[in-house]
Amino acid sequence: MEDMQSLNSSRRSFLKTTGHLLVGFNLLPLTFCQTKGAPNEILPYEGVPFRPITDSKLIDSWIKLDAEGYLTVLSGKQELGQGIKTALIQIAAEELDIHPDRCHIINSDTGQTANEGFTAGSNSVEGSGSSIRQAAAEARQYLLKLAGQKWNVSPSSLQVENGNIKSPSGEEISYWKLLEGKFIEKKITGEVSPKNPKDYKYVGQPLKRDDIRKMVNGESYFVHDLQMPGMLHARVLHPPSYLSQLQSVDLTEVESMPGVLKVIRNGSFLAVVATREYQAIKAWEKLKSLADWETVPIEILPGQLLASLKSTSGKPEEVEVSPGIADTISNASINHQAEYFRPYHMHASMGPSCALAIWEEEKLTVWTATQGVYPLRSTLSDLFAIDEDKIRCIGVPGSGCYGHNGADDVSGEAALIAKEIPGKHVRLQWMREDEHKWEPYGTAMAFQLSAGIDSKGKLLAWDSILWSDSHSTRPNGRAASFISARKLDPPFEFRKGGFSAGSYRNGIPEYSLQAKQLHLYTFDGPLRTSSLRGLGAYANTFAMESFLDELIHKSGNDPIDFRIKNLEDPRAKAVLEELAEKTNWKSKSKGANTGLGVAYARYKNSTSYFAVLAEVEIDKENKDYKLKKLTGVIDSGLTINPDGLKNQTEGGMIQSASWTMMEEVNYDKNGITGTDWASYPIMRMMDVPELEVHIINRPETKPMGAGEAAMGPVAAAIANAVFDATGSRIRNLPIKPEKIDWEKV
Amino acid sequence: MPQSITLKVNGKSKTISADPNEPLLYVLRNDFDLKGAKYGCGLQQCGACMVLADSKAEPTCLRPCVSFENMEITTLEGLQQNGKLHAVQQAFIDVQAAQCGYCVNGMIISAVALLENTPNPSDQEIRTALNPVICRCGTHSRFIQAVKLASETSNA
Numbered sequence: 076m077e078d079m080q081s082l083n084s085s086r087r088s089f090l091k092t093t094g095h096l097l098v099g100f101n102l103l104p105l106t107f108c109q110t111k112g113a114p115n116e117i118l119p120y121e122g123v124p125f126r127p128i129t130d131s132k133l134i135d136s137w138i139k140l141d142a143e144g145y146l147t148v149l150s151g152k153q154e155l156g157q158g159i160k161t162a163l164i165q166i167a168a169e170e171l172d173i174h175p176d177r178c179h180i181i182n183s184d185t186g187q188t189a190n191e192g193f194t195a196g197s198n199s200v201e202g203s204g205s206s207i208r209q210a211a212a213e214a215r216q217y218l219l220k221l222a223g224q225k226w227n228v229s230p231s232s233l234q235v236e237n238g239n240i241k242s243p244s245g246e247e248i249s250y251w252k253l254l255e256g257k258f259i260e261k262k263i264t265g266e267v268s269p270k271n272p273k274d275y276k277y278v279g280q281p282l283k284r285d286d287i288r289k290m291v292n293g294e295s296y297f298v299h300d301l302q303m304p305g306m307l308h309a310r311v312l313h314p315p316s317y318l319s320q321l322q323s324v325d326l327t328e329v330e331s332m333p334g335v336l337k338v339i340r341n342g343s344f345l346a347v348v349a350t351r352e353y354q355a356i357k358a359w360e361k362l363k364s365l366a367d368w369e370t371v372p373i374e375i376l377p378g379q380l381l382a383s384l385k386s387t388s389g390k391p392e393e394v395e396v397s398p399g400i401a402d403t404i405s406n407a408s409i410n411h412q413a414e415y416f417r418p419y420h421m422h423a424s425m426g427p428s429c430a431l432a433i434w435e436e437e438k439l440t441v442w443t444a445t446q447g448v449y450p451l452r453s454t455l456s457d458l459f460a461i462d463e464d465k466i467r468c469i470g471v472p473g474s475g476c477y478g479h480n481g482a483d484d485v486s487g488e489a490a491l492i493a494k495e496i497p498g499k500h501v502r503l504q505w506m507r508e509d510e511h512k513w514e515p516y517g518t519a520m521a522f523q524l525s526a527g528i529d530s531k532g533k534l535l536a537w538d539s540i541l542w543s544d545s546h547s548t549r550p551n552g553r554a555a556s557f558i559s560a561r562k563l564d565p566p567f568e569f570r571k572g573g574f575s576a577g578s579y580r581n582g583i584p585e586y587s588l589q590a591k592q593l594h595l596y597t598f599d600g601p602l603r604t605s606s607l608r609g610l611g612a613y614a615n616t617f618a619m620e621s622f623l624d625e626l627i628h629k630s631g632n633d634p635i636d637f638r639i640k641n642l643e644d645p646r647a648k649a650v651l652e653e654l655a656e657k658t659n660w661k662s663k664s665k666g667a668n669t670g671l672g673v674a675y676a677r678y679k680n681s682t683s684y685f686a687v688l689a690e691v692e693i694d695k696e697n698k699d700y701k702l703k704k705l706t707g708v709i710d711s712g713l714t715i716n717p718d719g720l721k722n723q724t725e726g727g728m729i730q731s732a733s734w735t736m737m738e739e740v741n742y743d744k745n746g747i748t749g750t751d752w753a754s755y756p757i758m759r760m761m762d763v764p765e766l767e768v769h770i771i772n773r774p775e776t777k778p779m780g781a782g783e784a785a786m787g788p789v790a791a792a793i794a795n796a797v798f799d800a801t802g803s804r805i806r807n808l809p810i811k812p813e814k815i816d817w818e819k820v
Numbered sequence: 821m822p823q824s825i826t827l828k829v830n831g832k833s834k835t836i837s838a839d840p841n842e843p844l845l846y847v848l849r850n851d852f853d854l855k856g857a858k859y860g861c862g863l864q865q866c867g868a869c870m871v872l873a874d875s876k877a878e879p880t881c882l883r884p885c886v887s888f889e890n891m892e893i894t895t896l897e898g899l900q901q902n903g904k905l906h907a908v909q910q911a912f913i914d915v916q917a918a919q920c921g922y923c924v925n926g927m928i929i930s931a932v933a934l935l936e937n938t939p940n941p942s943d944q945e946i947r948t949a950l951n952p953v954i955c956r957c958g959t960h961s962r963f964i965q966a967v968k969l970a971s972e973t974s975n976a
Contacts (some may be wrong), residue, residue, distance in 0.1 A: 148916075156920025156957055283916060290921035291909045291928065293856030293896035300855035333822075333839075350848055353842040356862075425860055425868060426922045475920030475957045505859040718916055722962070726919050729958025746971045752865040752954060760951040763960040 120179055126258075131189035134217070134259045137210035138167060139259070143251045144238070145240035146173045146487055148180040151191025152199040153446055154286065156475040157782050158719040159199045161284045165715055166204050169278045170211035170269055171250075172235040180258070181381060183448040183470030193447035193549060195478070195606060195779025197682060200715055204778065212269040214259050218250050225253070271714060272774040279774065281718035282808055286472070298444045298471035299429045306431070307336060308352040309492045310359035311559065312345040316746030318371035319602065321345065325365055332358050339495050342564030343368075346492050348501060359506070372744035375601045381416055384521055384598045385544045391540070391594040394579050400590040403536040407527025409630050411646060413622055415522040416807040417614035418739035419602050421749070422514055426474025427505035428481030432493035439466045439493075443486040444473025447550065451483055454550035458567070477730070479605035480514045480813065481505055483550045487557035490748035511755055512747040513558055516740055517607030518544035519600060522618040532632050534641045536590035539582055539619075544600040546577030546610040546624055558603070571599070573731060578611035581787060585680050586641040602740065602747075609786040612678060613731065616787020617794065620674035624795040625804065634673040635660055638686075642814070644677070646710055649771060651675055652684040655710045657769050658688050667695050669703070670800025674791035676784075683784035684710040684771075687728070689792035691762075693800045695820050699812045700800065702732055702764040702793060710771040711781040720781055721768045727785035728766060733758035733792040736810050825886055829854065830898025840886035845869045847885045848895060856896030856925045860954070867926035867953030871895050877933035879952075895927045901934060908932050911970035912963075919957035926953035931967045939975055941967065 094520040123141040128149075130136060139147040148167045154160045160180045168175040181188060191203055215235070223230035225248070236243045238250045272278070289296045314321070321343040327348060329338050334354030339346040345362060349355040375383045404410050431442040439459070445451045448468040456463045473482055485505055493501040505513075521542040527535045548571060552561040555567035575597055582593050607613075627637045635655050639648045654673070655661065665671055670693065675686040690704040705728050714720055737756055741748045749755030790808070798804050803815040826835045827844075829852055836851045837845045843862075848854045848871070860868030862881045869881040872894040880888075899906040908931045911917070918924050927950055934941055934949035941949070955963070 136885070200856075234969075281916075283913065284918075287916055287918045287921065288913055290918055290924045291896075291912045292900070292905070293925065295855045297855075297858075299858065300849075302853060302855075351842075351846070353839060353846045356846075423956055424922075425866060425920075425954055426858060427860075472920070474922040477956070504859065507863060574854070676823070722916060722919060725961060726958035729960060730956070733958070751861060751863055753863075757954065757956065758958075759954065760947045760960055760963070763958075766961045 077298045108347065112654040117126055117177070117715065120145050123147045125187060128187050128189060132262050133491045134214050134263055135207045135260050136189050137207050138171070138214045138259065140250050140254055143248070144177060146171060146178045146238070148178060148181050149188045150203045151449070152203040153183045153194040153444070153470045154472045155194060155446070156472070156714065157199075157723055158284050159194070160286060160713045161282055162200055162719055163207055163781070165277045165280070166208050169275055170208055171215050171238070172424050173238040175277055175282055177238065185452050185466070185468045186450045188571060190449040193450060195446055196385040197678070197782045197784070199777045199780070201780055204715070208269050209265065209267070210263055213261070213263055213267045216267045217259060217261055218253060221253050222248060244721035247728055256517070261740070273775070278713070279772070280716070282716055284719070285600060296472060297426065298431070298442055298473050299426055299504060300429055301442055301502070303431065306502050307348050307350065307496065308355040309346055309348045309489065309501050309503040310355045311488050311509070312347075312359055312362045312366060312508065313513055314343055314562065315368055316370050316373065319343065319368040319469030322367045322369050323772060324362065324367065328365065329358050330363050332361060337495055338362070342566060343562040344491070344559050346488070348492060348496060352768065371746060372527065373601050373742060373746065376744060377742065380519055381521055384600060387542060387596040387598040391596045392575055394593040394595055395583055396590055397536070397590040397592040398593045400536050400538050403590050404525050404527040404538060407531040407535050410525065410527040411622070411629055412523070412525040412624055413806060415524070415618035415621065417520045417617065418808060419519050419604070420517040420607060420734050420738050421511065421740055421755060422477045422480040422607055423755060424476055424480045424510060424514070427502040427507055427510040428485035429473065429502070430482070430486040430489040431500055431502045432486070432489035432499045433500045434493050437461070437465060439490055440469065441466070441486050441490055442469050442471050444471060444476065444482040445486055445550075445712065446476065446479065446482070450550045450552070451486055453552040454554060454556055455487065457552055458487060458490070458557065459494070477608040478517070479549050480546075481510050484513065484558045487554070491559065494808060508750040511750045513603070515548055515603045515605030517613070518546060518604035520611065520614045522614070524618060524622045524627060526622065528626055528630055532630055532637060532640060534586050534588050537584050537586070537588050537639065538592045540594045540596070541579065541582060541615070542596045542598055543578035543611060544604045545574070545600055546604070546606055547572060547574045548603070548605040567747070580610050580679055581612035581619070581676055582615040582617065583680065584675055585644070585647065602742065607732070608727070609783040612676070612783065613734070613786040613790060615734055616674070616676045617735070617790035618757050620676065620788060621794045621804070621806065624672070624798065628798070634746070637672070638675050646684050647675070647677055650684045650708045650710050652688040653769060653771060654688055654706065657708065657767070658706050660688070668695070668800070670796040670798070672792040672795025672797070672799055674788040674795060676788045678780070678784040679716050682711070682779040683781045685784040685788050687785065687788045687792045688798040689789065691793065691796040691800050693820065695817065698815070698817045700797060700815070701762070702736065704767070705732065705789060706767040706793070707785060708769045708771065709781060710773060711779045711784070712776040713774050713778040714770055714772040715778055717770055717772065720770060723782045724768045724785050725766050727782065727788045728789050729758060729763055731786040731789035731791060732764065735808060736794050755775060825889060827885065827888055827893060828891070829893045830895060838885060841884045843882055844871070844885040844888050844893075848880065852895050854895045858922060858925055859920070865954070867930065868923060870926040870929040870953070872929055875933060875936050877930045892906035896928060899928070906932060908935065908967065908970040909976040910921060911966040911973065915962050915966040915969060917959060917962035917966040919959050923953055923955040927955070927963050931963070931970065933934060934967070935971055940971055
């Protein structure tokens with residue numbers, strides 16, 4: 076027993092010296108992890124030994140039973156605060172019948188998890204979840220087969236209780252004892268049927284997130300919190316504006332500052348490395364005061380933006396064409412046309428982006444909060460012109476990102492800086508202004524909509540023209556997707572990709588129509604843009620559901636009835652019916668100073684259904700309004716974790732309300748002027764509405780991503796409620812009180 | 821120039837050598853290895869860096885560490901007593917009041933300071949107390965719920 080303890084403690088310290096990150100080899104056979112005296116006692120989980128991923132078709136690439144008594148799930152998807160760790164654990168725990176308390180998960184590490192691209196588009200439960208479900212189901216079948224052979228009984232006669240297999244005659248063995256330290260290196264066949272949802276014990280339960288316990292305890296959790304031996308601190312001095320070029324800078328004064336170890340200049344890329352974090356910040360401040368930049372002014376200023384993007388030349392992309400649609404609309408008994416606009420919006424992550432990097436023997440390791448460790452790795456490979464197998468990207472949670480924020484850029488920069496001080500861990504954190512000024516924003520967009528309805532309130536035809544910049548400039552294997560790679564000498568040349576589907580996401584109505592048409596103009600706007608939660612769906616739905624409200628008002632219809640009447644999908648109708656019921660819509664009386672607004676969308680026209688009612692209250696005297704309440708109904712198919720789904724939906728509703736009511740990126744010819752929380756305010760505690768979220772659970776259908784479903788409908792519901800209360804139709808976001816015609820109220 | 825600075829954090833005194841103007845945040849995170857308080861803006865606009873200084877919620881991202889000498893500093897890590905979480909911490913777990921969790925430190929510290937003087941806060945008082953802390957994930961309504969729950973359990 077004494078030997079056991081010393082072995083265990085040495086194993087513990089071995090794992091501990093590598094920080095959070097279990098890097099190493101399976102030095103100790105599994106049996107050493109067992110206690111002898113107390114067979115039912117399970118030692119604390121200490122992680123699983125590091126094993127590189129070889130083939131994502133192997134069960135073992137998703138499910139590991141290496142640690143006695145514990146299941147370790149592996150996923151290429153990153154925890155972004157959406158609770159994916161817990162949802163994926165629930166799925167695996169369910170199939171293997173292991174209590175979720177005994178399950179752990181490793182997320183996104185090019186060293187050991189499968190390549191699952193980006194954690195984006197609300198795809199993780201659908202993508203990673205289904206791989207894990209299948210791998211776990213097949214692992215269970217394999218284990219039952221092993222036990223069946225051992226006892227010479229049919230596997231189907233066996234029961235599993237918390238990882239213990241039991242035979243009808245009372246024999247019992249745990250998964251781990253059965254495996255005797257071997258790995259399940261079988262291929263996933265796809266031929267094993269996962270559990271029937273009717274038998275679910277863990278899936279569908281509001282399991283608590285273990286990471287919330289860690290955060291609340293103040294346990295080191297974020298990439299920002301990683302502490303490595305001898306770690307140095309860095310800051311990057313970004314240029315004042317996009318097109319600024321460094322003219323001159325005297326580095327000697329900065330180099331002689333206390334604690335400064337290195338000042339890096341490469342083209343217009345400037346960075347400092349110091350022993351203490353505050354020394355790095357002081358050096359950054361000094362560098363800022365000394366650097367002399369030549370700034371090329373931004374040509375298209377906010378006042379000219381709408382006109383400029385609408386003057387985009389060239390042929391539009393014909394996303395959907397319907398010849399003769401203009402005639403159908405003009406001949407309709409009621410027709411209407413209107414234009415909408417959405418400005419640039421920030422991700423505005425609360426924690427400025429952070430990453431750690433180290434170069435050892437020409438190999439690079441980066442700890443990163445990226446949404447895609449593999450795409451990041453291929454982009455770093457391009458930046459440094461080295462093979463991908465010399466780079467390991469380890470995903471560690473960051474501050475909520477809501478899309479492509481600064482997490483990739485800071486990872487590239489940390490690697491650039493660390494290369495100058497090989498053998499040292501370098502921690503780079505952006506300053507607040509770096510995140511506000513340099514993250515790629517959700518693009519400005521414009522919409523021109525026209526539609527017609529018949530005399531019975533039936534939609535006939537819907538024609539849309541939209542203008543958008545790119546919704547995806549994520550790392551794609553070309554170094555220039557890193558903002559600083561464009562500032563090096565020689566610079567990497569940036570070219571935007573051709574992914575336009577993000578622009579017209581939810582652009583084509585789901586309503587039943589004889590004719591639908593959509594044309595897209597892609598413009599090259601003045602600000603840096605990329606993926607922000609929902610991509611084009613947010614603004615497309617804002618425009619579409621606001622415009623629908625205009626039609627409904629013009630034709631004197633009821634906003635819920637009208638939508639139900641013009642939708643075919645029974646699940647779409649059901650969320651609206653549920654909304655009507657939960658809000659007592661039929662008997663809801665409206666006060667003199669209040670307004671009600673309804674909106675609905677099915678995200679991507681193919682995933683979660685979401686309907687929402689917004690209630691606003693106006694203060695005519697002070698020419699102000701307040702969002703009082705949002706009530707949402709969501710159907711995401713089979714609900715994995717109802718509380719997680721609610722939490723995500725509530726968050727989406729508040730974030731969307733903030734974008735919609737308050738936010739736009741301000742800039743002038745010299746660059747971005749929204750550089751902090753005073754110049755780019757977001758919704759705070761005093762202004763958040765009361766929230767109510769109802770779930771329609773459909774265990775018989777597949778689970779669907781939900782994190783982005785609320786964004787668009789909430790925007791339109793607020794606009795519709797403001798119209799209802801004031802008679803002002805605000806078509807240009809954000810819906811600020813000064814845009815309301817108070818004389819009309 | 822660096823000087824010796826003695827700080828009392830979570831009941832323990834420790835002397836460090838640092839620039840006296842260095843904001844407390846960096847000293848806590850890097851010298852005390854207490855990562856609960858976070859850098860959010862460095863401008864006292866977001867509350868990510870809150871600690872309790874003599875029971876008052878204080879941002880630490882600007883204020884020099886030397887000015888905290890002779891104060892009782894409590895960080896998120898120091899809230900639990902004898903292995904038991906503070907009622908506010910427990911309520912945050914019970915309500916699952918977090919998404920990304922970056923703001924949780926500021927929210928919990930502000931809530932603890934509030935309940936110290938106002939054991940039965942109204943919704944409005946909770947909102948006012950937590951307003952200095954930014955949350956980008958939109959978890960606000962759960963924070964209000966959690967603070968209410970904590971107030972009930974601590975008064976029970």
